[in-house]
Amino acid sequence: MKGKLYLAVGSSVALVLAGGLVSGGAVHAASDSRVMAVGSTALQPLAAQAAEMFGEKHAGVNVVVQGGGSGAGLSQVGKGGVTIGNSDIFASQKDGVDAKKLKDHKVAVVGIAPVVNDDIKVKSLTMDQLRDIFSGKITNWKDVGGQDEKIVLINRAQGSGTRFTFEHEVMNGEDTKTAQEQDDNGAVQKIVSKTPGAISYLAFSYTSGPNAKGLRTLSIDKVSPTDKNVRSNKWQIWAYEHMYTVKKTDKNTKAYIKFVQSSAMKKTIKKLGYIPVSDMNVVKSADGDVKKSK
Incomplete structure (x- = not known):
């Protein structure tokens, strides 16, 4: 088992998304008011529900959520093709992605x-x-x-x-x-x-x-x-759900991620089968070390 995630490009990323096209390695957005989040299917239900709730409060901002896998999400955001790369893993664990150029936003635990x-x-x-x-x-x-x-x-x-x-x-x-x-x-x-x-x-x-x-x-x-x-880490097969962006992203993307991380989303996070990050008694690093939360 290698310590890096390798991207396999498959048929799961090739479709038209409300005015934007995801095709292999690029997404072409139609408007600056569109936030495009691509990647983890484990995070997809939460990201989609949050997008719907966010849209009710922010008229004119269209958040489009699509799967494709964590590898696709990290690869796309790293190339500037999407605004958010949804991932179950740390960017440093994916081969071919420069994690130093990305910003990690942990939104839940799965x-x-x-x-x-x-x-x-x-x-x-x-x-x-x-x-x-x-x-x-x-x-x-x-x-x-x-x-x-x-x-x-x-x-x-x-x-x-x-x-x-x-x-x-x-x-x-x-x-x-x-x-x-x-x-x-x-x-x-x-x-x-x-x-x-x-x-x-x-x-x-x-x-x-x-x-x-x-x-x-x-x-x-x-x-x-x-x-x-x-x-408590008694069950050890778990991961953070990350929303990765470039270091300097647009205001709508920032607002959407801030909404997902807000206390107002905690009830929804739990209802959908995730765990709020703030509820964890431990923290896990990219190299797998687990320590008690402060």
Whole structure:
């Protein structure tokens, strides 16, 4: 497992966005009043909800939110193609991005949990078992206390911050077995819920609600994937949700990010399955060190 995130350009970033075009490596905005946020699909539900709420208070400012993965978001904002690069990882963890030229705005924390199709009888795995499943050493659920059924691996695509965080915290340097890859959390959610024997991992914000019917989370070493356990780092698979900008950005972008970070958004942040940064009992650095909050 390398300590950098490599961008894989895929079909998830190629569409027209309300007057702007995202295509491969550039976004062409139609107006200075448009804030364009591209990147992490884990952060996308929060960014989109905040954009709608922000728009109600700031007539004439259009905030456009699109996925594409953390790698795409960091690459685009680094090139000046978008105003905000949404990311689950620190910019310094992505190869090819000059983090010194960007400004980090942490807007929330997201937990990431292993998820399985609800036909699986297993409720908890050890960290070693989880690692062995994703490395391909364990291929049948009966080997971890479940039924005699083939394990179907569903992975996120290269360039995904969710994948980077999962591999960094779980794989301990081991390679992930080649498996079916999906571009975003929503696709993983749908496939795992409909595929017997399937296992993957999702941001907490995608593990509940009507679209999560048919899948459930797994505990690790008997620790449940809950906000409370993330706040204390008892559950260690979590990441900050970052909104990266260039050092000197426009006033509308500043206002939108300030709104996302405001106390008025805390209730919405929690409702959508994220954790306010101010609620954390620990802080995590880009190199993975975790310390108690002051």
